[in-house]
Amino acid sequence: MLLSATRIRELDGIAVVASATCYLDRWLLGASTTWPGSTRPRELTPPQPPDHEFDDQEGRMPIYYHGGVPGKRRRQTILPATKVKMNAVYNPDHVEKAIYYPDRVYLTTHLGAAMGYAARYIDRRARRSPGDVYQVEPIGTPEVDPDFAAQDGAFVMCREAVIIEVVERNVQLTLREQTRLAGPTILWPRGKPVYTDDGTLQLSDQMRAAGVRDDYVALLPKWIDLTEINSLGEIVSPRNFTKTATARDLLDIFSHLTWDNPTHQIRGAGHAFECVCGQRYDTTNSAAIHQAGEHLVVLQRHNIAARSRDLIDLLAERRPQRWAWLTHTK
Incomplete structure (x- = not known):
């Protein structure tokens, strides 16, 4: 799906990633999400992390990334929605409500996931604008994002974060490019990966119960996003995902x-x-x-x-x- 999310909920015949929203994406500073478009072809290998990489072995902090608001620099602080006076509406009505704390900044150790969020940045005037990816350090002790607790600390939240490095500016990715980069972090509810290594969709239990078979899956585009197909196997309209x-x-x-x-x-x-x-x-x-x-x-x-x-x-x-x-x- 457009997202670097890790847990998918299926309801009313629609496969929904827990962090999917048409309004405010909690990972983007004062920004809302939208259907990402294709703006430029690009190599899909994420940029290499900065040389001074550190991890949680021997008590060291893991590398965290944040994808979102463009134009920030080293040593600047990323603030949560409440501190920039954004009215955060997390999920549209048809999506099961996920746990969202507008007074937190959301981080990930997965660079591809952060790039996906940056590619979905929308500015305060609801205009699509490529975002940036930063390596950041949380201010205070990071807390595990409760929506993605099964990811073993890959998604966390904190009160604020300071930028250590600018990893990539002007991130522009198609929907499936985002899905490919975030693929390893996208799981069905019981922890089964949504995609194989080559981008083939793996059926959820609900899809199989609806009669979706492997011969149909074999025809689907690689890295098809979960906003493009519902849990009945129907391809949805790219203009309105509530319609086929x-x-x-x-x-x-x-x-x-x-x-x-x-x-x-x-x-x-x-x-x-x-x-x-x-x-x-x-x-x-x-x-x-x-x-x-x-x-x-x-x-x-x-x-x-x-x-x-x-x-x-x-x-x-x-x-x-x-x-x-x-x-x-x-």
């Missing part, structure tokens, strides 16, 4: 699949359709699916738009000559 994706959305999201494979060309009309590969079909629908791609059958199990004629019509618009046979059958 349209046929055009599905073609965009599954653009990595081979659609309208040229090795399959239907010929015929009426009730007799034959592909150049030798397969024969009695119905327009079965012939159209064969030419579009057999993976369409798998997508149809979970996506209403994939079961409509709209998706086929969009393919026909792109390559009208290949679909002339379908036009003649209307």
Whole structure:
């Protein structure tokens, strides 16, 4: 998901990461979150931490990062929302309320997670603005973030934090780039990783109970964010995650699949359709699916738009000559 969160809750058919919010993201100083966009391609390996790295072995403090408000410098202090007089609204109504303390600054030992938060920075005027990542030192004793207690201290909170180093400025990442960087920290409720090492989504118990199968998961884009798919397996609209994706959305999201494979060309009309590969079909629908791609059958199990004629019509618009046979059958 867009987030470096570690615990996901599933409710009302929607997979929700505990720290997901459309309003104030508690990790961003006086900032709210939004759907991150793609602004520049980038190498996804996080920058190397500063040379003077220290950890909690032998009683030393671990390295903490904070991703958020841009433009701060070494030795400046990061303050919590209450001290910058921000009205913090943590979760939208449809999301189970997570524990949020507006008088705390939230830190993480995971650099990729911090970069994800920085990429979602929104300024006080609700304008999207790339944030910065800092190495910080908590002021006072850090407390474990109760939402992510299973992460063994990877996410903590403190009253204030002082900046030790500026790690990266102007962080701009797509939604899936954020997910890839934060991937190791994203877990299902019982501690199972949401993603494999190559970015394949691992089904939650609720998804399996809803009938989502591995052949469908194999078609999903790598590092698909949990805001892009709900716990019923439905792809959601990139414009409104409370609605399901349209046929055009599905073609965009599954653009990595081979659609309208040229090795399959239907010929015929009426009730007799034959592909150049030798397969024969009695119905327009079965012939159209064969030419579009057999993976369409798998997508149809979970996506209403994939079961409509709209998706086929969009393919026909792109390559009208290949679909002339379908036009003649209307």
